[in-house]
Amino acid sequence: MAASLTLKNIPDEIYDRLKEAAQAHHRSLNSEVIACLEQALMPLRISPGEHLARARRIREGLQPGQFKADEIAEAIDQGRP
Template sequence: MKNIPDDVYERLKAAAEIHRRSLNSEIIVCLETVLMPTRISPSERLERARQLRAGLNPKKFQACDIAIMKRQGRP
């Protein structure tokens, strides 16, 4: 492809193979994802977060443990 850096071309090619798309289709999907992202309302985002949280095992994931894990490796 013309004027595409080799490393970008290889990543696009690999992604196209994984998704079983042509290279051209993969490029279009990538551009659409970046330039026209799906917008969801704050209430939809909050509901999704609640669903994810409800699916967690409370004995495994406590808020204080999550806070500690988030700080690990940070100054």
């Protein structure tokens, strides 16, 4: 059974960031809060083998030569001071 929870005195910065995240994920504010709590309190446990299998599936889906080393380095450097 689901329970209700009322939050009070949420700092403006946290509220604003929750609102932005909810919009970015196409969720209601309530759904975004639940997703954040689930992620923080009930993290998905994935074995190293599962991580490796996911990475291999992603790599297989890429076209050869789709990304160049200099483009990757530039993307990594973006936003760094």
